[in-house]
Amino acid sequence: MITIALEITLAMVTLAVILNVIRLFKGPDAPDRILALDSLYINAIALIVLFSMLIHSRLYIQSALLIAVMGFVGTIALAKHLKRGSVIE
């Protein structure tokens, strides 16, 4: 039962990723693209967690944690760059 649910959820998250990529290419402004990248990395966390449940291994959970940390830093740096023209003042 869980395996079927995992596959359905994987399909839904993959569809979400595709929609995010469409927004990433459509734009129209830079903040829209950053927002798309932001939700892409959150969806990537979901994909990694789902995949590690599917193969029943905890090897990849740490990488999900790393993506959560680094993705946030990336979003903040990009937003800061848009606002001030430089990342570190």
Next chain:
Amino acid sequence: MKALNGRFGLPHPMLSVTLFLIWQALSNGISGGSIVLGLILAWLLPLFTRNFWPNNPAIRRPFRFLTYIVRVLWDIVVASISVALLVLNPTRKPRPAFVAFPLELEHPLAISTLAGTISLTPGTVSADISDDNTLLLIHVLDMEDEADLVETIKKHYERPLREIFK
């Protein structure tokens, strides 16, 4: 207490406890090594970063803070359902608005907690704060009545936060 705040003491005990717990969660199972390393990190990291934490956080009622967190988590679920319904229903158009919210809180940590709460709960994202820390600019996805919204936020989130923070 003086010795605790000295040059090599623990400037922020709560931060040290949090760091220790996070390190235990990060390492694979609790063992002697992870406890020793966790204690060292919980001692050194607050010392190295003490210049970034000029004021002690002033939480007066920790248990009320816990009930606040539980309520906010529940509100996040409600908020997400309402946003999802709005998104999935093509006939309904959002009625967006910018609202300037008058702040009664003064403590910076309390204000940032309120801003974070507003961003995660019903249809609102906090966008900016005025230079004198008295107004919070909020973007609302679907607004019916401005006074109503301000009153709801004041009643649900700002009053409890005023009691929690000094």
Next chain:
Amino acid sequence: MHIALEILIVVLLITGGLFALAGAIGLLSLPDFYTRLHAPTKATTLGVGGIVFSSMIFFSFGDKSLEVEEILIMMFLFLTAPISANMLAKAAMHLKVGRMEDTKGHPWEQ
């Protein structure tokens, strides 16, 4: 694993996936940047939080060993979502991106 736990995991997974999908649809279909900002900060965060939580239950009860790294991931997601939304809103206000014509009120100048 107990049948009730399995049902809980399945429900968490499906609702989480639905919320993540709703966030993505909102990101694609809402009319202007400020309204689009709402969908990923709320729906996607909650959806992925549900999926991660179901993973914690799955590994903790399936292997009989307590796993808590997922709590860190969830905590981090819920703490950072409002901050990135706030920074993006500030950047958008600075760039004066277009907004819907019937938006009430306006961002201030500073």
